[in-house]
Amino acid sequence: AQSVAQPEDQVNVAEGNPLTVKCTYSVSGNPYLFWYVQYPNRGLQFLLKYITGDNLVKGSYGFEAEFNKSQTSFHLKKPSALVSDSALYFCAVRDRLAAGNKLTFGGGTRVLVKP
């Protein structure tokens, strides 16, 4: 069975500082990994995904994520956070053998960027 852990319920960062949101995963084989963002009372928006190849993946709104196979991690990063980045962030994993393109989501990390 596949699983995702987001160890931090909330991350606080000052505007302009680097932002990191942590994610670790567990799958039986090689993973596909995703990051989503959710603003209040809205659906989730896709940010980026890792399939294979370069361990550093670049996505929307200046976000990037680094895949680390030995540490089974896929941390989301942004070099300089904006107040508008304040939202709920979800990491998700898909086992390559999973039927129906099903994703397993982490519990989410709330990001608060203070001016």
Place this chain on the structure above:
Amino acid sequence: SQTIHQWPATLVQPVGSPLSLECTVEGTSNPNLYWYRQAAGRGLQLLFYSVGIGQISSEVPQNLSASRPQDRQFILSSKKLLLSDSGFYLCAWSFRGPQIPYEQYFGPGTRLTVT
């Protein structure tokens, strides 16, 4: 481009009443479709997914059911709502293809309050 719609946006229903939430996708054919529930603004629980008309897979036993009467229409139903059915219901779609890590795209959600 593809668009996903959900309605209603908000719903307040008494315990024991029926439920019908609708999701439609435009601009694509043969999508995979998914229903999630999000409780208390946190983690997502996959309820149902569908890989084709009339093909529904249930992930969690509950008093909800899902149907897919048309290729791009996905309906979530209940005959008698429980208080525990309250939450934020999200529909999502993805391109179909078991070996391709397609991301899922989410609708705007329905906020259901059971009173």
